[in-house]
Amino acid sequence: MLRQERTMDGNQAAAHVAYAYSEIAAIYPITPSSPMAEYADEWALQGRKNIFGHPLSISEMQSEAGAAGAVHGALIAGTLAVTFTASQGLLLMLPNLYRIAGELLPGVFHIASRTIAAHALSIFGDHSDIYACRQTGAAIFAESSVQEVMDLSPAVHLSAIEGRLPFLNFFDGFRTSHELHKIKVWDYDTLNEMLDRKLVERFRENALHPRHGKMMGSAQNPDIFFQAREAANPFYDALPEIVERALAKINERLGTSYGLFDYYGAEDAVHVIIAMGSVCETIREYLDAFPEKKYGLICVHLYRPFSARHLLDAIPSSVEQISVLDRTKEPGSPGEPLYLDVLAALKEGGRENIALFSGRYGLSSKDTTPGQIAAVYENHTKKRFTLGITDDVTHLSLDIPSLPSTAPEDMISCKFWGLGGDGTVSATKNIVKIVGDHTPLKVQGYFEYDSKKSRGLTISHLRFGKSPIRSAYLVHQSDFTACCNPVYLHKYDMTSEIKEGGAFLINCPYKENELEQFLPDSVKGQLAAKHIRLFLIDAIGIGKEIGLNNKISTLLQAAFFGASGILPREQAIDFMKKAARKSYGSKGEKIIKMNDQAIERGFDQVQQITVPEGWKRFSNSPLRVDNPLLPDRPEVLSYVKNIQQPVTDQRGNSLPVSAFGPYADGSFPSGSSAHERRNVATEVPVWKPENCIQCNRCSFVCPHAVIRPAVMTAAEKAKAPQGMQSLPMTGMTDYSFSITISQTDCTGCGSCTGTCPGKQGQKALEMCPVHQHQETQQYFDYGKSLPEKRDAAEKFKTNTVKGSQFLRPLLEFSGACAGCGETPYVKLLTQLFGPKMYIANATGCTSIWGNSSPSTAYTVNQEGFGPAWSNSLFEDAAEFGYGMLLAKEVLSRYDQTDENLVQWVIGGDGWAYDIGFGGLDHILASGKNINILVLNTEVYSNTGGQASKATPTGSTAKFASGGKSTRKKNLAAMAMTYGNVYVAQTAMGADYSHTVKTICEAAAYPGPSLVIAYATCIAHGIRAGMGSSQQEEKKAVEAGYFHLFRYNPSLKEQGKNPFMLDSKEPVLDYETFLEGEIRYDVLKRQHPKQAQKLFAEASRQAKEQFQYLKKLEALMAPRTISGVVR
Incomplete structure (x- = not known):
């Protein structure tokens, strides 16, 4: 059967099939499965029809538990329902999975499998979540590649319907879910043809309905429960053959030979690996490279029910040894799950003569290479082993032999080292899609990230070739490498991985004659010794000229095509322009034209440099000096x-297990981010003291705590580094005042310069190229080393903008995005309460920028005191913080804790408005003295910008690409109904003093407090840029989009009005504000009639809310009756 070829990732492949066979999808975002739901949402908006002739009905729920409940309800009522999830999200679905399986309902759960948080959270992939579902009764089916996800997902849907059982259809998170591949795609007519409609009718006829005269969901007693449970056995006994029949339909159409267990390798193999997931592709590549070896692979597809008969049939009679690979760890178990299943099958099947070995590999997406596979095949002594690590504690790890490349000879491997947020990943994805869709070459793209929210390291791994690409591991030897940030040349050993005669592209502002001075000696040596072709482009410089600034993805993409010659110029430019129009069409014609210009200039201005022979003298130079x-x-x-x-x-990856002995419980010392010094900014602020009014606003708004006032005594000033400027300190003449900037930690957002009032129209801060001001770092380091001047803070009052900034911030140099709207609030919290605060943090952006390995952004003061921070789960932050509070109360009985310790709970709107709302509500109702800070970005920022119940009417977001039609949840009003909860809304950029006052009042209130802080986010698409975050928050309040108020119940006891509306009447047009953010403007461009309707409704709601707040203020004002205040 001829199928269309398209370039896509595993998530899109799964969504393509799921959309066809499903009528209802109940969804909730979680990495790395969210894109499946996002694709389905977009297709439904476009009107794509499933095989039943209708668009898929999609509903976003408040949590994964809610999504599973909705799927359960949809199934029991007779519709085919689906959901997409992973990890902790899948665990929240377990109770419903038991019910769905017990009630013989054909739901399908597509899983991009991911690590379950243990000593630490990880967003990356392994099978721990899948294995946690083994006893639910759901069938479990695995795929090992993007093509298999497309090919085999229909078997899951077909088998669920015929077998009357739910299925978990899983593939490896990131390695398969996010890997781009050119694959052959099912058309919906063929998918429809494979479905037996009589089975669908049988399902509907058996559904719960008033006409069907039955009930479900009973409570049963010991006399019958056991028997009724056993009555389902025939369904599980029949399922393997049902799946086989579904696979036969697929094989008939594709000419494939998919089975429940697929054997690959020598017919007379003596050693076979049994595994499931993407590692099977790497094993196949290894076996192809060494066909003379008597090795084989059994790739597991149907894991539950586990059919021992089918497994035994797949094992060649010649096999003497089997090594089972499990991508999970079950502490305390005699073996991992797949191993135990194989052990039982061999025992019961009379194949006990086969030596059985068990290996653990790939936890949290740990790379599994052909060399590691060789180690498994060569291992005949360690019955239990681990792969890919050095275990010098329990000595389970295998030594990895050196191995020649196992990839096909025609394969071209590329590696792009980028800076998070610079567009490198977007550029490389477009490269893969352009080559995949417009040439006969096979393609693969995999994208490696660290955990920084932005400005972290990204590495894109690209492969092209005529032969099938099965390399499910990172590129370690490249034909083409691009360094997209010149700082990396001094930090990472990139050139050692470039093959002899390969190519190296550097994005930098330097000319050919400056390279001798600029390039590290080790780089020069390797370029010359390995005859590497060198290319330069100044993408940042060109981007500024065009108006794209640091958004250099299109330039890098064009430079690759210009340097690699993989496509002719005209073809490459044409394909790139079409791709850019598709990517940026919603952002307006101006953006499209700038990208068109970038494509032409990027292609033409990439310059090949002749590498001097004399550089060979540097071939033995070390890369770095620590x-x-x-x-x-x-x-x-x-x-x-x-x-x-x-x-x-x-x-x-080279660190041994013993290195983590002191940190086995997941704890790391606070304050290590100060040693990271990432050097990611191209421009940094420079202080001009002659224009400074010493207001400290720059320090107040800095998202990363890189700009701070330094207060010096005369003696300290005398010891200051030469060149460090200062002013006599206003109001405290015994001190000198200086503004210091850590240019090595700055992200270059410009929030400080935008906020600086300056003097007579002249700013006291100016953004300048970082390489021109290297000397400023020593001024910052010196200022930071000085004792904290609490007298200065108290002189200007710690509850003021100026005074608070003389207190040391105990959140510094985090991994937050440049211009982040969240971190300034939390940084302020640490300045006010840091040495005596507990923080229970919900999972989300705040936990990721707050404590992502390897650096810890929360720190301690000079006495060693700082925030006691931890994260439990996404859904239980309020309860987690409540537990901390209870512990403090109990420990105070033993004098083991300071009674002045302050408990804060911090999270985003996805937590507070949705998944964690139940717990939040319970804690607010407790009456306990606990403080809650909700950083309201109006989307699920951490998972990519999906809609939450805090998303306003008319806003576009993932899961609401047609504009959110429902009203924003009024969390503050709900909390105020208790009457004894301090409730406030604040927006820092609108009123700095209001923010300080609100937080101080909340902490001082002797009961539960809730502060909702409006926070800008990159998901908003602020047209003025994230450097204008504070100004955007001000506009939000001025337009009546967000309202400032405080409700302080303690004022009632003083005879005062407890409710204070701090917002004024709107002075900015509501829709003018909306037009400044792409999340709204895109709806206006793509769906103008819908936008007009929703914007008008949103404006009406905003005005209605303001009038409500005014009435509330009047209603709560104390009234005097017969001289008595009531």
Whole structure:
């Protein structure tokens, strides 16, 4: 059967099939499965029809538990329902999975499998979530590649309907879910043809309906429960053959030979690996490279029910040894799950003569290479082993032999080292799609990220070739490497991985005659010794000229095509322009024209440089000289030296198990981010003291705490580094005042310069190229080393903007996005309460920028005191914080805790308005003295910008691409109904003083407090850029889009009005504000009639809300009756 070829990832492949066979989808975002739901939402908006002739009905729920409940309800009522999830989300679905399986309902759960949080959270992939579902009664089916996801997902849907059982259809998170591949795609006519409609009718006839005269969901007693449970056995006994029949339909149409267990390798194999998931592709590549070896692979597809008979049939009679690979860890078990299943099958099947070995591999997406596969086949002594790590504690790891490349000879491998947010990943995805869709070459794209929200390291791994690509592992030897940030040349050993005669593209502002001075000696040496072709482009410079600034994805994409010659110029430019129009069409013609210009200039201005022969003299030069660490606590220095620095330098995979002995419980010392010094900014602020009014606003709004006031005594000023400027301190003449900037930690957002009032129209801060002001770092380091001047803070009052900034921030140099709207609030919290605060943090952006390995952004003061921070789960932050509070109360009985400790709970709107609302409500109702800060970005920021119940009417977001039609949840009003909860809304950029006052009042209130803080986010698409975050927050309040108020119940006891409306009448047109953010403007461009309707409704709601708040203020004003205030 001839099928269309398209370039897509595993998530899109699964969504393509799921959409066809489903009528209802109940969804909730979680990495890495969210794109499946996003694709389905977009297709439904476009009117795509499933095989039943209707668009899929999609509903976003408040949590995965809610999504599973909705799927259960949809199934029991007779519709085919689907959902998409992973990890913790799948665990929340377990109770419903038991019910759905017990009630013989054909639901399908598509899973991009992901690690379950244990000692730490991980968004990356393994099978721990899948294995946690083994006893639910759901069938479990695995795929090992993007093509298999497309080919085999129909078998899951067909088997669920015929077998009357739910299925978990899983593939590896990220490695398969996000891997781009050119694959052959099912058309919906063929999918429809394979479905037996009589089975669908049988399902509907058996559904719960008033006409069917039956009930479900009973409570049963010991006399019958057991028997009724056993009555389902025939369904499980029949399922393997049902799946086989579904696979036969697929094989008949595709000419394939898919089975429940697929054998690959030598017919007379003596050693076979049994595994499931993407590692099977790597094993197949290894077997193809060494066909003379008597090795084989059994790739598991149907894992539950586990058919021992089918497994035994797949094992060649010649086999003497089997090694089972499990991508999970079950502490305390005699073996991992797949191993135990195989062990039982061999025992019961009379194949006990086969030596059985068990290996653990790939936890949290740990790379599994052909060399590791060779180690498995060569291992005949370690019955239990681990792969890919060095275990020098329990000595389970296998030594990895050196191995020649197992990839096909025609394969071209590329590697792009990018900076998170610079567009490198977007550029490389477009490269893969252009080559895949417009040439006969096979393609693969895999994208490696660290956990920084932005400005972290990204590495894109691209492969092209005529032969099938089965390399489910990272590129380690490249034909083409691009360095998209010149700082990386001094940090990462990129050139050692480039093949002899390969190509190296550097994005930098330097000319050919400056390279001798600019390039590290080790890079020069390898370029010359390996005859590497060198190319340069100044993408940042060109981007500024065009108006794209640091959005250089199109330029890098064009430079690749210009340097690689993989496509002729005219073809490449034409394909790139079409791709750019598709990607940026919603952003307006101006953006499209700028990208068109970038494509032409990027292609034509990439320059090949002749590498001097004389550079060979540097071939033995080391890459880096480790800089001495800053003075710090011994435990921090030990951690930085032994863990953080190797991880930062891309050497984390080589760390042995023993290195983590002190950190086995997941704890790391606070404050290590100060040693990271990422050097990611191209421009940094420079202080001009002659224009400074010493207001400290720049420090107040800085998202990363890189700009701070330094207060110096005369003696301290005398010891200051030469060139450090200062002013006599206003109001405290014994001190000198200076503004210091850590240019090595700055992200270059410009929030400080936008906020600076300056003097007579002249700013006291100016953004300048970072390389022109290297000397400023020593001024910051000196200022930070000085004792905190609490007298200065108290002089200007700690509850003011100026005074608070003389207190040391205990959140610094986080991984948040440049211009982040969240971190300034939390940084302020740490300045006001840091040495005595507990923080229970919900999972989300705040937990990721707050504590992502390897650096810890929360720190301690000079006495060693700082926030006691931890994260439990997404859904239980309020309860988690409540538990901390209860512990504090109990421990106070033993004098083990300070009674002045303050409990804060921090999270985003996805947590507070949706998944964690039940717990939040319960804690607010408790009456306990607990403080809650909700950072309201109006979307699920961490998972990619999906709609939450805080998303306003008319806003576009993922899961609401046609504009949200429902009203924003009024969380503050709900909380105020209790009467004894302090409730406030604030927006820092609108009123700095209001924010400080609100937070201080909340902490002082002797009961539960809830502060909802409006926070800008990259998901908003602010047209003025994230450097204008504070100004955008001000506009939101001025337009009446967001309202400031405080409700303080303690004022009632004083005879005062407890409710204070702090917003004024709107002075900015509502729709003018909306037009400044792409999340609204895109709806106006793509669906103008819908936008007009929704914007008008949103404006009406905003005005209605303001009038409601005014009436509330009047209603709560104390009234005097007969001289008595009531």
